[in-house]
Amino acid sequence: MQKNKAARLLKSPSPANSLTQVLGQSERVKDIVEECADGLSSVNAGIKRELQDGEISPGIETALEESETIEGKVQDASKALSLVNLALTEEVQERTILQERLAAAEKQSDEALYASLHDPLTGLPNRVLFNDRLEHGLAHAKRNGISLVVMFLDLDDFKRINDTHGHEVGDIVLTTIAGRIKQASRDEDTVCRHGGDEFLCLLAEIRNERDITAIADKIIAMVNVPCDIQVRDITLSLVIQPSIGIAIFPADGTTADALIANADKAMYQAKRNKSGYALFGNLAVSPD
Ligand SMILES: Nc1nc2c(ncn2[C@@H]2O[C@H](COP(=O)(O)OP(=O)(O)OP(=O)(O)O)[C@@H](O)[C@H]2O)c(=O)[nH]1
Numbered sequence: 273m274q275k276n277k278a279a280r281l282l283k284s285p286s287p288a289n290s291l292t293q294v295l296g297q298s299e300r301v302k303d304i305v306e307e308c309a310d311g312l313s314s315v316n317a318g319i320k321r322e323l324q325d326g327e328i329s330p331g332i333e334t335a336l337e338e339s340e341t342i343e344g345k346v347q348d349a350s351k352a353l354s355l356v357n358l359a360l361t362e363e364v365q366e367r368t369i370l371q372e373r374l375a376a377a378e379k380q381s382d383e384a385l386y387a388s389l390h391d392p393l394t395g396l397p398n399r400v401l402f403n404d405r406l407e408h409g410l411a412h413a414k415r416n417g418i419s420l421v422v423m424f425l426d427l428d429d430f431k432r433i434n435d436t437h438g439h440e441v442g443d444i445v446l447t448t449i450a451g452r453i454k455q456a457s458r459d460e461d462t463v464c465r466h467g468g469d470e471f472l473c474l475l476a477e478i479r480n481e482r483d484i485t486a487i488a489d490k491i492i493a494m495v496n497v498p499c500d501i502q503v504r505d506i507t508l509s510l511v512i513q514p515s516i517g518i519a520i521f522p523a524d525g526t527t528a529d530a531l532i533a534n535a536d537k538a539m540y541q542a543k544r545n546k547s548g549y550a551l552f553g554n555l556a557v558s559p560d
Pocket residue numbers: 393426427428429430431432434438439440441442443446467468469543
């Protein structure tokens with residue numbers, strides 16, 4: 273009956289790759305073998321006592337010898353199983369350490385990838401990720417004959433914030449503004465920190481110019497809300513004005529570089545005219 277139980281345990285379905293489950297099964301088999309060894313030992317001791325008390329029959333003596341040999345083998349098997357289980361335990365520990373190291377390396381690699389694609393101050397996508405999204409967006413727009421918009425946003429007179437209140441306050445302002453631009457855009461759009469006090473927005477699947485200017489107005493209104501920043505015992509209320517240049521695919525450029533460059537030109541126009549935003553398509557064409 274014990275033999276059947278052991279066979280059942282070994283055959284019971286278990287994921288082949290689960291070393292811990294295999295170890296558990298092996299531990300249970302070892303317990304059964306140990307139980308058999310103990311059972312055999314007490315049976316053999318009983319037979320020996322009977323033989324000492326009564327007449328010695330040669331058949332029983334031979335059976336006892338055989339039984340004692342089996343008892344020895346079962347005990348050896350139990351010891352061998354203990355060693356196997358010890359080795360399995362060490363293997364499980366090693367595998368656990370390796371899995372932990374692998375998980376840590378994967379986490380590190382994910383963090384490195386994230387860092388390579390995001391701006392550390394604001395957490396926004398950086399230029400690399402923006403360009404990748406823009407290239408994909410352009411391919412999609414070309415395939416489907418739809419438009420796409422690049423906005424170039426620069427904060428007006430931002431240097432004054434740093435010069436007057438210090439770089440730390442400037443950092444808080446940049447982070448606050450970054451959050452607001454993100455909030456003003458849709459989930460499918462990409463807002464990126466281009467560098468310094470410059471941001472880029474990629475607006476996908478825009479239907480008409482009115483939608484574009486509505487988004488620009490929304491961004492300007494949200495950026496314009498005073499940034500209240502606590503510095504020691506005083507609260508600064510800083511008002512920031514952005515200038516936004518807008519380039520639309522395909523009219524204002526058909527490549528990522530052209531769209532960004534033309535949105536940048538339009539931004540300078542908006543800054544010069546203090547108009548908030550300017551569309552590249554509405555700029556006066558220069559003679560050169
Ligand atoms: N606090 C902070 N300042 C930064 C960071 N990166 C760039 N800057 C500063 O941002 C300012 C950008 O100034 P500019 O864009 O040249 O000029 P501006 O004062 O905004 O003037 P206009 O662009 O002409 O309106 C500079 O003073 C930079 O030192 C940053 O990560 N943190």
